Amino acid sequence: MTKILSTLVLLLLFISVRSQTKDKSFTVKHTTDKIITDGILDEPIWEIAESAGEFQQYFPSDDVPAKYQTDIRMVTDETTLYVGIKVYTPGEDYVIPSLERDFRAGGNDNISIIFDTFNDGTNAFLFGINPYGVRREVLISGGGQSLRGFTTSWDVKWRGESKIYEGYYTAEMAIPLTSFKFAEGETKWRFQSYRFDMQSNERSNWYIIPQNQSVINLAFMGDMYFEKPLGRSRTPLALIPYVNAITDKDFSTDSGDTSFKVGGDAKIAIGNGMNLDVTVNPDFSNVEVDDIFTNLTRFEVSLPERRQFFVDNNDLFGSFGGSRDANPFFSRRIGIATDSSGNSVQNDILGGIRLSGKLNNNLRLGFLNIQTAKDENQEIPSNNNMMFALQQKVFARSNIGMFFINRQAFGNEDFINEEDSYNRVIGVDYNLASENNVWFGKFYTHKSFQPGDKKGNYSAGAFLGRNTRFWNVFTDLAYVGDDFKSDLGFIRRNDIIKSATSVRRLFWPEKGSINNHGLEIFPILTWRPGLDYKKTDHEVQVNYNFAMKNFSEFGFSYSNNYIFLSDSFDPTSTDGAVELPGDRGYTFDSVSFNYQSNQANVFAIQTESSIGSFFNGSRFSMGAEATLRLQPKLRLSLNVNYDKINLPDPFPSADLWLVSPRVGVTFSKSVFWSTLFQYSNQRDNLGINSRLQWRFAPLSDLFIVYNDNYAVNLFEPKFRSINLKFTYWLNI
Structure with missing residues (x-):
């Protein structure tokens, strides 16, 4: 006792x-x-x-x-x-x-x-x-x-x-x-x-x-x-003008151009909780390029937003729906259009406003309106892009959000098809987060409107997870109707019901060099309502990972996949190749190993390799990134990805290489130079981006950016440009 x-x-x-x-x-x-x-x-x-x-x-x-x-x-x-x-x-x-x-x-x-x-x-x-x-x-x-x-x-x-x-x-x-x-x-x-x-x-x-x-x-x-209550914030006005001179040459058309652009942004604080951003003739040229990737899937891959105008309070606009399968607003869509040949091309932005922030302690508001330019040569109309969002806090850390999105074409040009004249989406989301974050989740329902509406233009989802010291589990359900459409969103594919469930058990040894290790079972299944609810995809992963006390990590995985191809498909993207036949299912599996050293090491490495079957053939993949740090001035890195795909005749086999060396030099806390090479034989491109940045005042920069692209098969130049860009942040 x-x-x-x-x-x-x-x-x-x-x-x-x-x-x-x-x-x-x-x-x-x-x-x-x-x-x-x-x-x-x-x-x-x-x-x-x-x-x-x-x-x-x-x-x-x-x-x-x-x-x-x-x-x-x-x-x-x-x-x-x-x-x-x-x-x-x-x-x-x-x-x-x-x-x-x-x-x-x-x-x-x-x-x-x-x-x-x-x-x-x-x-x-x-x-x-x-x-x-x-x-x-x-x-x-x-x-x-x-x-x-x-x-x-x-x-x-x-x-x-x-x-x-x-x-x-x-x-x-x-x-x-x-x-x-x-x-x-x-x-x-x-x-x-x-x-x-x-x-x-x-x-x-x-x-x-x-x-x-x-x-x-x-x-x-x-x-x-x-000790003393905070007063009313004064209302600062920040003006951020820019000047950009760019000269470029397109070797495929043997044409060049030199242009000079002037524009800028304004940031206006409204009270203590709201912010108004205004942009006029913005310049979103690439002073920093996106990382390229090898894509062996049938679907588009989303890339992060880098443009400063869209950053502040971005979650008010971009966090609705499911980020992977049904995101109704994806800001990178603005400034991109589809030309008469079906290609994605840059579309100039004339200007826009963005109001976002807190109306009171519990209510947030977001409003965005941006006008893009007309391009008659590429048959692109001028479009108004608008989103309105409200988010109300409930309980300890949860919230309910609602939104309205409208993309409206302007003008009466012959190339504006009636079905593309507008697209509207409304929706409601509930985001769950318990006070101690043991429970978390999301529940949403969205509906789109466009000319000639048909049944099925809904998107809905439910996500619920629980995270404790020894167990981390979640389940995610998503539905995207066949006619659901969001021109300003990221929708990987329509006509799906998708289920993803993860169950992870963690172990915490009291002694030894292992900090924690754990087993995860992660099945993902997809059904197509339009095909009589046929199961068209599944991926079942079994992962075991170790985190060491010296900050290194490693793990093993097994994956079993099934894909039903509705249409023919070539995973290698080889020009003129015979595609794998559609209306047929493919089952394949693989095993993989991953390792990451302590990233604080002078020489650090992370790598992953896998081997197994692939559709009706086989695949071996290897990826590695090595970094050499000569602090604090020089950082060298090399990223290599290799995929060897063997498919039986007459289907194509391929050796796909993606090699990306990067050099970063910091001369001081205000002068930086970086150069990135990106070689991809899948894209038939060698890209070079070299950027010198001088931050001569707080948040004010002078950039000199050189871009060059070559076709790798014949090693011929494709496109070349040099940019001189000046931005200055002025508080009034």
């Missing part, structure tokens, strides 16, 4: 300690002192500012205090939030791959701080800095459930600097309050911080997070109280 009582007492004490840890907070004092943002914490205010408290280890364990602690203190005046940070380390051998802004946190030493300014657990602002004073800023949306809501292309003005000492480094941040959105008179924000210490292989957080949860998940945050 005594042992039982002792155990109960210890259990209650443990629960008490855990609950006290979760009620974590500190006070941000108000000051009138002048603070110089030089990374040196020598101002007297830092001595009396309240410490946020100790950090908790996240990796390799999540139930002990961090071995190397971090001290964060904050003060504010009428215009700026100041952050002072002292980061203790085992030495000065820091891993800093580059001096370029907006670095990735993994694989290098850094610290990030997160502010949930509306206390809703849905959206937040992240600011990060490393021991060399390199900065980054990120928008977090969707509760931080996944990296899809982690937007690194967001930019905002703020100052930060670091200073290295023996056994620790310090950092100072000065973040204008106008960089945030918050309610007038606010006295509390939710707060979190996480850091990477690559010398001790330790990751730690200010507010405790279980290892089965992501470090950016907004369910796990404490509170920061302001």
